[in-house]
Amino acid sequence: MKRMTCFALLVGFLAACSSAQADMIARKTVTYFSIGGKTAADLDREMSERGPLLATGRRHPGATRVTFSGKASYIAEGGRCRIGEARIMLTTKMMLPRWKNRSKADARMALLWDTLSADIKRHEERHAEIARNHARTLERTLRSLRAEKSCDALKAKVAVATAEALEAHDADQKRFDRIEAANFGARMTRLLRYRATGRAE
Numbered sequence: 001m002k003r004m005t006c007f008a009l010l011v012g013f014l015a016a017c018s019s020a021q022a023d024m025i026a027r028k029t030v031t032y033f034s035i036g037g038k039t040a041a042d043l044d045r046e047m048s049e050r051g052p053l054l055a056t057g058r059r060h061p062g063a064t065r066v067t068f069s070g071k072a073s074y075i076a077e078g079g080r081c082r083i084g085e086a087r088i089m090l091t092t093k094m095m096l097p098r099w100k101n102r103s104k105a106d107a108r109m110a111l112l113w114d115t116l117s118a119d120i121k122r123h124e125e126r127h128a129e130i131a132r133n134h135a136r137t138l139e140r141t142l143r144s145l146r147a148e149k150s151c152d153a154l155k156a157k158v159a160v161a162t163a164e165a166l167e168a169h170d171a172d173q174k175r176f177d178r179i180e181a182a183n184f185g186a187r188m189t190r191l192l193r194y195r196a197t198g199r200a201e
Contacts, residue, residue, distance in 0.1 A: 082147035083154065114195070115192050
């Protein structure tokens with residue numbers, strides 16, 4: 001099953017007059033959507049029909065929606081303008097499947113579901129981690145910007161740095177999805193074998 005992640009990227013930098021520094025703020029929520037069915041084909045169909053709807057127009061077994069927001073303040077003194085505060089706030093909303101027939105499943109289906117659902121969760125957690133890493137990097141980048149002759153010039157540099165950071169973030173997320181999709185079959189086979197035998201190969 002193919003899995004992709006939807007990103008809602010919003011960055012708004014507001015002018016203020018504070019010199020305080022704060023660490024990047026990350027907020028994460030997890031919600032579940034229920035699926036039914038008794039067979040592997042049922043689960044595949046249910047997730048395709050009930051999974052989160054992404055911007056591609058397709059539904060997927062899981063998704064992590066990411067929102068970047070933030071603010072930067074500018075301090076003008078001595079004929080120069082410098083960054084007073086730069087803070088990035090990251091919100092991730094993870095959506096994962098929950099199989100309502102898990103308690104009635106036979107051993108084979110229970111093994112399949114537990115392995116698949118754990119892999120979906122790991123996949124989405126990694127998307128959230130990638131976003132956190134880029135948010136921290138962007139915050140450090142903004143705080144390290146050199147003073148400019150005017151605040152307008154500095155704001156322009158902030159805008160460029162932000163656009164470049166979001167582009168890099170999006171590229172990393174897409175790269176991760178491509179690698180995961182290419183390795184899905186082999187990864188699931190390995191994980192199922194490990195869970196069944198307790199041995200890594």
